[in-house]
Amino acid sequence: MSDSLRGRSGIVTGAGSGLGRATALQFASIGARVVVADVNVEAGEAVVAEIASAGGSAVFIATDVTDPAACEALVGACIDTFGTLDFAVNNAGTTGTPGSVVDYPIDAWRATMAVNLDGVFFAMRAELPSMVTAGKGAIVNVASGAGLVGFAGLPAYVASKHGVVGLTKSAALECAARGVRINCVCPGSVRTPMLEGFMGGDERMERAMTAGVPMGRLGTPSEIAEAIVWLCSDAASYMVGHALVCDGGATVQ
């Protein structure tokens, strides 16, 4: 990992838990200044306190990414606090409700799309103007293995994550010549509060999920954070529009 992120500043959405928390901690540990954004105030403030106690620099901004105005305010807060928006990780997401397409509740569909796809769109829409004006910046959207292949029983999640991959590629092409790199990561099954909630303490489900991973284990949040932070760094200076799979081999089978 290059030292290029030291002193740079940026945003991580959904940074109060799981992958977002691990990513915020990783940025701070290498000297980047982080805006921790989450709809969960207590969780977000706890991550900021954790960063501060380790000697890092972070602020918490309560943000619901389903609200375009909140995303605009988040970017403004980063620039007001740290002076620049150099990187952004659009990570906030939800698994949504399991169900089949034929009788999937309309409200559940809209709620999942609102966070996972609209939220990434609203965030990038807010983040890009200052990056394009500066002629530099890096954005990483958090998609999923479910953005590349289908999973029966999670139609809204799978559709939203395929949307994130497509949106990433489209925005990346628009911005490639303007100095702003946009990529996404596609994590496999990673042990976070979201995944623990999805598995619901069912050991058979965990065994089945692990059995589908050639490496024979779930991922850890820090393994995904490493990939995200690398994509935001100058070490990834020729990476544009890429969907980086971090899944222990699950989707190459």
Ligand SMILES: NC(=O)c1ccc[n+]([C@@H]2O[C@H](COP(=O)([O-])OP(=O)(O)OC[C@H]3O[C@@H](n4cnc5c(N)ncnc54)[C@H](O)[C@@H]3O)[C@@H](O)[C@H]2O)c1
């Ligand atoms: N854990 C996995 O196995 C896995 C696999 C692939 C992709 N992902 C993706 O990684 C991302 C993070 O997932 P995680 O496992 O860390 O989940 P998590 O539930 O542990 O953390 C998600 C965070 O997002 C926040 N959030 C939810 N809705 C929000 C909103 N509207 N505005 C702002 N913040 C909001 C939550 O409060 C929470 O702090 C998600 O996009 C998820 O789809 C996770």
